[in-house]
Amino acid sequence: MTYGKIIDNLILDGELATYPVLxxxxxxxAAGLxxxxxxxxxxxxxxxxxxxxxAITVGIFFIEFLLRVVNPDYAPFxxxxSLIVKNQRPEYSGAVQKRFAWSLGLLMAISMIFISIIFQIRGVLPFAICTICLSLLWLETSFGICVGCKMYYGLMKMGIIKEPEVMPACPGGVCSIKKPKKHNKKINK
Known part of the structure; x- marks a missing residue:
């Protein structure tokens, strides 16, 4: 099963997108909700x-991020x-970096389950995690900036994450890493 959708003849950033997209x-x-x-x-x-x-919200966020990591089509938010924006023209980007970003959201939700629900820690630590989460959601919603996607590319650039054969387009076309063109078919305009 492929994560994301492969769309035939989809052109992103002037190149044929042969990889799964979202x-x-x-x-x-969904981030706005x-x-x-x-x-x-x-x-x-x-x-x-x-x-x-x-505790209820942390549980809801945990389920949402878990389902997004497995398959976003199952995630309620x-x-x-997608229903709210269904009449708008889609803007596709690579699915792999979104999955990575949502994995970070899942890690924050798991951390909050342990910190605020199981150990019932109050104060600066859960406040900081919530503030970070809300800030990331705000950046995604307001400016279309996916910090997790940027982290994905940064870790790839450092060699921590394996670079894919075909470099997926990133949100807003702001990828800082460009793959040599030998792997992607260039579309002439």
Missing amino acids: NEKDARA MLIIGIITFVVTLFLKRFDIL YRLG
């Missing part, structure tokens, strides 16, 4: 000390986001 608009819409819930939870937890609401 619709960036779906991802941004999660941001709204995250902000509400953050405010309720901070001012009303309702840690039960935090992702599906709802």
